Amino acid sequence: MRNWISALALGASLGTVHAANLDQQQAKALAQEAYVFAYATAEHDKVLSAIAAKLPFNRLYSEARLLGPQDTKVVSPNNDTFYSRALLDLRSEPVVLDVPAVQGRYYSFQLVDMRTDNLDYIGTRATGDQAGRYLIAGPDWQGEVPSGFSGVIRSPSRLVFLLGRTEVKGEADQKDAAQVLMGYALQPLSKVSGGATPEPLAPLQLPAYTDTKQGPAQALFSTFNALAPLHQWTAAEQKKLARFAAIGVKPGVAFQAPADLDEAIAQGAEAGREQVRAASSQLSVEQQGWFPSPSNVGKYGDDDLTRGAVAWRYIYANDAAEALYPMALHDTRGQILDGQHAYRLHFPAGQLPPVNAFWSLTLYDGKTQLLAANPVQRYALGDRSPGLQYDADGGLTLILQADAPKAAPQGNWLPTPQGPFNLLLRLYLPKGGALDGSYQLPTITRIES
Missing domain, CATH: 2.60.120.600 (Domain of unknown function DUF1214, C-terminal domain)
Known part of the structure; x- marks a missing residue:
C-alpha cells in the first residue's frame, strides 16, 4: 500500500509553480500544452472504464466474433481478428499470461500502458508460434522471477491494457479461430507459483469517461488527474507535470482551475483539442491521398x-x-x-x-x-x-x-x-x-x- 500512497502524493509534491506567477496568455498556453500532453491518457479511459464496468481486473475476456458498427468503444476497430482483452491491475503482484502453440495463424498480445505506449509483445512475430508463459509486472514489484517463464515484461504503469488479436481467415474459419482463444489463460503470479497471496488493496475506481471530442475541453483534465497516479512518470514528464500543476493539472488531485485564470485555461484547453484534432488528419506527409x-x-x-x-x-x-x-x-x-x-x-x-x-x-x-x-x-x-x-x-x-x-x-x-x-x-x-x-x-x- 505504501507505493500506492506515494504515487497519489506525487500531485502534491509537483505543485511548485504557482498560478500567481502566470498571466492570462501564459495560462492559456500552458493549458494548451497540458491538453496535448494529457489527451491520450484521458481518451484511453473510454476503453478502460467500459471494460472495468463489465469485467473484473485481471480477467481475460476473449470474444469469438468480428466487430461491427454496433461496437462504439474503440475508434477504427478492425474486422479481421477476434479480440481478447483484459485490464491488468499490477499494483500488488504481477500476472501471468499463458499462450498455446499457435501455428499457421497470426496472433498477438499488445500491452498498452497509461500513456498509450506499447510495451513488449507476445505473439507470432515477437515470441514465435510455440506455447509460452509470460510474466507481466508493474513498477512496484521487486520479487524474484520463478523458473519456467518464457519471458518477463515490465511496465511503468500500474494498470495495463492487454489487447489480443487472433486472425480469422474468413467465415468458415471462425470455429477454428475460436478454439485458439480457449488456449489463452491469465492468472496472478501467486496462483501460478503457489506463493502467498498479497494483502488485497483497495479496489481501483476509474473515472467515468467524458467524451473528449465534445463538451468543455478542460473536462479532460479531471479524467487525467484521476488516472495519472497509475503511471510511474519519467523525470522529463515530472518536470512537465510540475509546470502543469499551476493550472490544476495534478496527479491524484481533483481538477480545479484557479478562479482568475479559469477562462484562459478553458480557452487553452479548447486550443489544445483543436491542435490534436487537426494533427489527427495530418499524421504524416500525404502521398496521393x-x-x-x-x-x-x-x-x-x-x-x-x-x-x-x-x-x-x-x-x-x-x-x-x-x-x-x-x-x-x-x-x-x-x-x-x-x-x-x-x-x-x-x-x-x-x-x-x-x-x-x-x-x-x-x-x-x-x-x-x-x-x-x-x-x-x-x-x-x-x-x-x-x-x-x-x-x-x-x-x-x-x-x-x-x-x-x-x-x-x-x-x-x-x-x-x-x-x-x-x-x-x-x-x-x-x-x-x-x-x-x-x-x-x-x-x-x-x-x-
Whole structure:
C-alpha cells in the first residue's frame, strides 16, 4: 500500500509553480500544452472504464466474433481478428499470461500502458508460434522471477491494457479461430507459483469517461488527474507535470482551475483539442491521398502531439514492425472521400500489400471513425476475402460506393456511407518495402458519372 500512497502524493509534491506567477496568455498556453500532453491518457479511459464496468481486473475476456458498427468503444476497430482483452491491475503482484502453440495463424498480445505506449509483445512475430508463459509486472514489484517463464515484461504503469488479436481467415474459419482463444489463460503470479497471496488493496475506481471530442475541453483534465497516479512518470514528464500543476493539472488531485485564470485555461484547453484534432488528419506527409503510419507509433517518447493525434484517430495502433496503418482521407485529386461519389481503388500487378501475415482495407464513417453500417454487412476487403476477382494482369481493383455496382464484381465492392468516409489499409507483419516506404500505395480515383 505504501507505493500506492506515494504515487497519489506525487500531485502534491509537483505543485511548485504557482498560478500567481502566470498571466492570462501564459495560462492559456500552458493549458494548451497540458491538453496535448494529457489527451491520450484521458481518451484511453473510454476503453478502460467500459471494460472495468463489465469485467473484473485481471480477467481475460476473449470474444469469438468480428466487430461491427454496433461496437462504439474503440475508434477504427478492425474486422479481421477476434479480440481478447483484459485490464491488468499490477499494483500488488504481477500476472501471468499463458499462450498455446499457435501455428499457421497470426496472433498477438499488445500491452498498452497509461500513456498509450506499447510495451513488449507476445505473439507470432515477437515470441514465435510455440506455447509460452509470460510474466507481466508493474513498477512496484521487486520479487524474484520463478523458473519456467518464457519471458518477463515490465511496465511503468500500474494498470495495463492487454489487447489480443487472433486472425480469422474468413467465415468458415471462425470455429477454428475460436478454439485458439480457449488456449489463452491469465492468472496472478501467486496462483501460478503457489506463493502467498498479497494483502488485497483497495479496489481501483476509474473515472467515468467524458467524451473528449465534445463538451468543455478542460473536462479532460479531471479524467487525467484521476488516472495519472497509475503511471510511474519519467523525470522529463515530472518536470512537465510540475509546470502543469499551476493550472490544476495534478496527479491524484481533483481538477480545479484557479478562479482568475479559469477562462484562459478553458480557452487553452479548447486550443489544445483543436491542435490534436487537426494533427489527427495530418499524421504524416500525404502521398496521393494516403497518410502513411507515423514512424514512432506505439513508442512516442516526448512526441505528445503524435501520441494524441493517433489516440484521436486510431487508438491502440501497433508498432510498425507488427502492423502498418496507412490512412486515406482524399482521392488522387485531393478531394475528401465522400459516399456521394463512387471511387475505384487500384492495386497494380505486383503491388498488392507486402506482408508476412495478412492485409485488409477497412472503411470508416468519416465523422465517427466507426464501421459504417451497410446492407451487405461488409466492412473490409482483403487477402482473405472469398469473393475477390483479380484483374487479368494480377492486379486488383476495388469499387467504393454507396450502392451495389452494376458493372463490377460484387465481391470487389466495399460499401460507403452517404457522407464522408476514410480508409485504413492494414498490413500485418509488413515486409521491408512497406517498412522502408518504397511500397507504392494504391490509387483512389473518383469515378465520373
